[in-house]
Amino acid sequence: MTGRRPHRSTCPGGLRGRSRATRTGALTAGALVACASLAAGCGVVPGATGGSGDGPITVMTWAPQDTGATNKPGMPALAQAYARWVNGQGGLGGRKLNVLTCNDHNDSVAAAKCARRAVKEDAVAVVGSYSQYADSFFPVLEGARIPYIGGYGLTNTEFTSPLSYPVNGGQPALLAGLGGALAHSCGPVTLVRPDTIAGDQLPALLDSGLVSGGHERSHDQRAAEDATAYDDQAGRALAREGAGQGKPGCVVPVLGDRTGTFMDSFRRAREGRPDVRTATVLGSVDQTTINASGGASGPYEGAYVTGWYPAVGDPAWDPMKKLTKEQAFGDNNVDAADAGVQTTWIAYTVFKEVVESLGDGEVSADTVRRALDDGLEVGTGGLTPDLRWTFADKLASVGFPRLVNADVTLQLVRDGRLVSARQGAVDTTRTLRNADVA
Secondary structure (H helix, E strand, O other), X not given: OOOOOOOOOOOOHHHOOOOHHHOOOOOOHXXXXXXXXHHHHOOOOOXXXXXOOOOOEEEEEEEOOOOOOOOOOHHHHHHHHHHHHHHHOOOEOOEOEEEEEEEOOOOHHHHHHHHHHHHHOOOOEEEOOOOOOHXXXXXXXXXXXXXXXXXXXXXXXXXXXXXXXXXXXXXHHHHHHHHHHHOOOOOOEEEEEEOOHHHHOHHHHHHHHHHHOOOOOOEEEEEOOOOOOOHHHHHHHHHOOOOHHHOOOEEEEOOHHHHXXXXXXXXXXXXXXXXXXXXXEEOOEOHHHHHHOOHHHOOOOOOEEEEOOOOOOOHHHHHHHHHHHHHOOOOOOXXXXXXXXXXHHHXXXXXXXXXXXXXXXXXXXXXXXXXXXXXXXXXXXXXXXXXXXXXXXXXXXXOOOOOOOOEEEEEEEEOOEEEEOOOOOEEOHHHHHOOOOO
């Protein structure tokens, strides 16, 4: 991160962004509790008051847009639509909701700039956002004590920082759940993932599910996250896959927006090898990408896909769909089936409940954070289990003290359509407890 860090924190070192070498290290529950107990005494707190009195409540939502890698324009678009919807109903507790948006450009410097802007604009929270550069933006938010509500779950820091309030299990839960599903149906498994800091944590998470099901670990294959073709990677993945153990081999691409590019290469390389299956996670594939790749005749047919939330046809999504129809009609960025859009909706649902819990009191970064830390339990209309964050939750022992929702759903591409492969969600807590992420 460039530039001077505002309001340098004097908290224990675990509160800062982690280096590449230690990014997956766990914060001990004791250290988290200790820092929590210091409250305002932990560093220099600027006292952001972006919603005090009857003035507007300012928040920020950021995500990458117009880049050569993963883009999530629907997240800030949904946030702005949410603000129009809320303000049309009189605001939050009579206060106008002011949503700032920022493009992190899939760049560490830009991510830090977004965070510094949130501090400068007195944002009371960053809500429903996406960035893989936690080491750049979290130190800024932590220094200003601004809560990060409903990140996409790309980095371990989102599940360790006491300023983070995730609404899903992120990549850890998705990959652990996928590994568990593949353990009983696949021969050799190859993971194709980005050669990035965020990508480095993925093999251990997939392997936790595989090993729990009695399967050998996956083969880890790195790839550029912004490549225009993956012929070499597809060929190498297929070269080691076979019918081993009487079961087809499985290739698991987790490359975000570039997963479709990989699958184009994989389709060509796979000719004559129908025995090899594919599997991935929601966010790397959705119904739109399946349709574009050929539907039932495409490379995703028969693939398992894990997600965080109920299928988009579930009635629990009706309020979001109603908002989208009323406030984002014609905006192609806002796709109700997109996991980023869904995460932003749930994050704002959480934020709304937090503000309502404050009544007529001050709405600031401090009061929002305090409400969440004091044990407020938030319902999301059946989209997730009721959420409540503590400083030493059930996955603290493996380095995820803030991961409070480890549920995943399993879907299958059948006849070119994403359908539920099993009823309800599966809790991956036990699997993640055995993940070797240290």
